[in-house]
Amino acid sequence: MPSFKTHDAITVLLAIPIFAAAWIISRDLTIAAVIAVASLFGGLVFGPDLDTYSKNYTRWGIFRVIWFPYRAVFKHRSRFTHGILFGTLLRTIYLMGVLTVIAFLVACVSAIYSHGNLPGIASVAAEWQKLGEWTARYLGRYFAWFVFLGLWLGGFSHSLTDIAGTYVKTGKVKAML
Numbered sequence: 001m002p003s004f005k006t007h008d009a010i011t012v013l014l015a016i017p018i019f020a021a022a023w024i025i026s027r028d029l030t031i032a033a034v035i036a037v038a039s040l041f042g043g044l045v046f047g048p049d050l051d052t053y054s055k056n057y058t059r060w061g062i063f064r065v066i067w068f069p070y071r072a073v074f075k076h077r078s079r080f081t082h083g084i085l086f087g088t089l090l091r092t093i094y095l096m097g098v099l100t101v102i103a104f105l106v107a108c109v110s111a112i113y114s115h116g117n118l119p120g121i122a123s124v125a126a127e128w129q130k131l132g133e134w135t136a137r138y139l140g141r142y143f144a145w146f147v148f149l150g151l152w153l154g155g156f157s158h159s160l161t162d163i164a165g166t167y168v169k170t171g172k173v174k175a176m177l
Helices: 004-026 029-044 061-073 087-113 121-139 143-170
Strands: none
Touching: 004 029, 004 143, 029 143, 061 087, 087 121, 087 143, 121 143
């Protein structure tokens, strides 16, 4: 398995062709920049190794506590964490779920402190919808998709590097689809 330095170097080096390809395809520098920056974040901070005590994990600083349940549930290098098809999707869903729970708890504490009404699930969903509408209005209709594409590319490069490293060492390819 390649070291974190190898993964980081590949992630940083791939940001340049990712930016170039996104710019050539979209003809929009903003879209290209969003995808390239998201790929850097996806490879350096939001990568597949969040399932173990790793450089990706420690880069979250005090916020790494949100990854404890993720680490406890998933086995390292499983198709759910390093999977080319589902790894980034699962991490994104997990993070959005954690953020939702945190926002809900903050709203509950705020309501208790101000003697207001406790929020319901419908009000939390409505707030996510408002955020989505704001994002579409001010950042573009497909902004979240461009961010996800960049995150996926960062995770994909990590998983592909792991597959290549395993092949070089063992002569076998571990399927991570």
